[in-house]
Amino acid sequence: MVSIQDFSGYAPTWCPGCGNWGIGMAIKSALVQIGLPPAQVAVVFGIGCSGNMNDFLNVSAVHTLHGRAIPTAVGIKLANHRRPVLVVAGDGDCYGEGGNHLIHACRGNHDLAVIVHDNGVYGLTTGQVAPTASKGTRSKSTPAGIIETPINPLTLALTQGASFIAQAFAGDMAQTIAVIKRAMSHRGLALVNILQPCVTFNKINTYQYYRERVYRLADNDDKTDWDKAMSVIKTMDKERFPVGVIYEVERLSYHRQLPQLSGALPLWQRRRFTDFKPLEKEFR
């Protein structure tokens, strides 16, 4: 039996009231409920306030570079496909610096649970806009208001082939835990966008703001209808935020389409290949 304590590392350094506290606890709770010991869970952290969870969560981890958590996680999964691999990243990290990787991870349907902290700002660099910030948001880097319209990570993932898309609200612990567990049990790329108030740098998207605007999706709805998923996501254009699983379909994940990973042992553990002669033949 594992407990919350087993997964608890250093005391978090997040600002009091930060949505990261809720997300951190939800991830630990989900891992406890899944029941694997800390060493058996691989988590790749990006760089940012979200990535700082690396020191607060006891797991087999890589604290990688800004934007590169997804490709690192892809590598871990290829080398050891029998263990769950999570990505913990921020909106600037995953939708800005590393946006290309998200697109291609969706295409490849890599078997990863990608948990993105979406607070609309860059917290660790003290409050510049993130790609998810609403048009016109004023920040230190956009004093006249951001010109770009926000990226919608959910439509992006849906259109690029993600097989699981969910959203959660950091202020709703029970549902966030449920969504993360379901993302981890999904066999393929699972994107979980977590709406997360930044109490220090984002004075608009507060707990109060989200509480008034989130609405729960029923767990037992049909989640396989692409058009319906798109219409659910589009309610965000009117500041109505669906939380729960939005879309889930079965599609073979990347590693399950690799014949070389069909054996009993993971890639790293197999015996060395030594039958060189057939390869040499083509050079004669």
Add this chain to the structure above:
Amino acid sequence: MRFTWKIGGEAGFGIMTTGLLLSKIASRCGYQVFDYIEYPSLIRGGHNAYEVAAGDDPISCLHDQIDILVCLNSETFNLHQARLADDALVVFDPEQFKPLLKNHWQGVAVPMGKMVSEGRGQPVMRNTVALGASIALMGGEMALVETILRDQFNKKGEAVIQFNIGFARQGYQHVKDHASGYGRSYLAAPQSAAQLVLSGNEAFALGAVVGDCRCYVAYPMTPASSVLTVLAAWQAQTGMVVRHAEDELAAINTAIGAGFAGARSAVGTSGGGFALMVETISLAGVSETPVVIFLAQRPGPATGMPTWTEQGDLLFAVHAGHGEFPKIVLAPGDVAEMVQLTAQAFNLADIYQLPVIVMSEMYLSESHATLSQTELDRIISDYQVKRGKTITKVDGSSYQRYKISPDGISERLIPGTADFYFQANSYEHKEDGHTSEAAADRVAQVDKRMRKLTTYLSQDYQLPTLYGDWQKAKTVLVGWGGIKGILLEVMRRLPDVAVMHFHHLYPLAADRLKPLLTQDKRYVLIENNATGQFGKLLLQEAGLAVGEKILRYDGRPLTVGEIMKKLSQSV
């Protein structure tokens, strides 16, 4: 006996395939072979050429002169006639053009286009006719051509094989009927020789398999791309996971992830892609994650000259990555060294838990050379997988990933194999992997990481290889990487010349190099770049200056002739 055969024509007309077949035929007849391709960064149009130098004594580069030039168009003759031997044979299609023959050149008219169109073949099959004609001119049996075409088109079925053999036979017979008087006897008495013909890139691919690489991730970039395609073609047999990633950033980070999880991993690219990987090389340094990076150089800056050669990225590779951390840079000199050092690179990456860069240049990457089966067998049987302090069990009740140790190396637990969790951290950290900004932790970890280089220098570093009669030599040619074969040929032709060839480029053992580079000899640095980068590195790392330099940076490889000329001029 030595000879050079060269074929040229428009890009997209199969010259690369025919050239390689000729290299293989020469190899099958017992010759040592070195070949070189010239091509523009285009798929169609532009001039392609393929040159094969063969000989029954050591062949390590091209020869000065061309003995047989096969011209699929007039441009080939115009571009290459300056290097024709006095008694060269010029094969041409009389319907295309008539070469203006000088000296004792002998024209051999072969109506390649007519034969192909009458036989309802595709224009690309003029090459097959040319191959048959060439083998006849070299005094070889038609069976040599038939066998190699059978091997080449094996997967395409008997009809395709026979169709191609038909055209080759027409070219062969035409020469026998009309030009037998000019024939050479190059292939008349074939010797059996167990040897392979492979490019530097193929040697890297083979070395990676020997080195137990299990995950190769890349984004295509000339001249490194064929590593990706060769390993991809082999993956059903080898079980390696070979992934064409969305970009070079993904490629190297995926390799880092797989390396963290315990699988030996590598990436391959050229300068531009390598530039994108640099931030992650720094991550590999601080997180102490093994990774092998193949860097096949081409002339930069930026997109540069994609299909030509240069040694312009040495200092970039040595200094790649922000911050201070250890890395190892190797540069094989030929295909044998490429197999051996590539396999060794995977051991070094595991033992020292750092990035290892294996450098090549287009000249080595895309040229083919013979490698004796005996030597390859020896390289393979001598190789043992050594993973250093990689562990799957922990002694005791605690585990510290970055534990301070006298040799700088800490035990690296493969995650999930014991009940201990840890993080590979891109932030500076404590011994247990947790992030730390404490001055004492910082200094202890920097010192620990840098100590790995001291350990490497005492355990695994290799001094440059010396060729020739070192005692007698008055002149020493100092070079690195794939130009080795050119330097060796200069040495064979000049008296009192030795070659000092560097393959372990960084770090350098200053104390042991000093006695080699401070004798009463004339030292000449030879590099395929504009600024003498290895000379700068020698000065920086070992305080040793090499005064004379011969440099070339027009995208072409150095030639034996120009080096000999410059050596004689500057005395």
